[in-house]
Amino acid sequence: MLHIILFQPEIPQNTGNIGRLCAFTRSRLHLIRPLGFEISDKHLKRSGMDYWKDLDLHIHEDWNAFRALPEDEAPSRLWLLTTKTERLHWNVEFQNGDGLVFGNEGHGAPQWLHDEMLPDHRITLKCYDDALRSLNLSTAVGIAAYEALRQIG
Numbered sequence: 001m002l003h004i005i006l007f008q009p010e011i012p013q014n015t016g017n018i019g020r021l022c023a024f025t026r027s028r029l030h031l032i033r034p035l036g037f038e039i040s041d042k043h044l045k046r047s048g049m050d051y052w053k054d055l056d057l058h059i060h061e062d063w064n065a066f067r068a069l070p071e072d073e074a075p076s077r078l079w080l081l082t083t084k085t086e087r088l089h090w091n092v093e094f095q096n097g098d099g100l101v102f103g104n105e106g107h108g109a110p111q112w113l114h115d116e117m118l119p120d121h122r123i124t125l126k127c128y129d130d131a132l133r134s135l136n137l138s139t140a141v142g143i144a145a146y147e148a149l150r151q152i153g
Helices: 011-024 043-056 063-067 111-116 137-152
Strands: 003-007 028-032 056-060 077-082 098-102
Touching: 003 137, 011 043, 011 056, 011 137, 043 056, 056 111, 056 137, 098 137, 111 137
Parallel strands: 003 028, 003 098, 028 056, 077 098
Antiparallel strands: none
16 A cells, blocks of 8 residues: 655645545545645545545644654655655655655645654655746646555555
8 A cells, every 4th residue: 555645735626636646546544634625625525526535644743643654654764755855756765664754735845754754754845947846736746656556566
């Protein structure tokens, strides 16, 4: 199983799209509060459509609650997707049980979260235009998730 972890997501449509992707790929979605929307938000439901009922969704009050998960429910390793590293996601050997952590749309991941990750567990998606900052969150999740799932088999 692949774990997708969204740290304090802000835009319901992105989370809905990611939820749909997670349901489609049988990946577990972890949402770390506070959220920038209500789970019942109509935009969230519209984006996730009828897949929302099939989603393996876990909502955590904060990062510490997520990290306190029992070993059999937690990701075995965490990978932080960030623009603040040079290591590409293509250069990682993903394994079953891994978790991909994504910061929120407005601020990314806070520095303390970067610091908590092992330096070689901070990875990025290849940017082909240095004038651009980053991809949309749901696009980034899709790219990284499918590379991890391709490797996991």
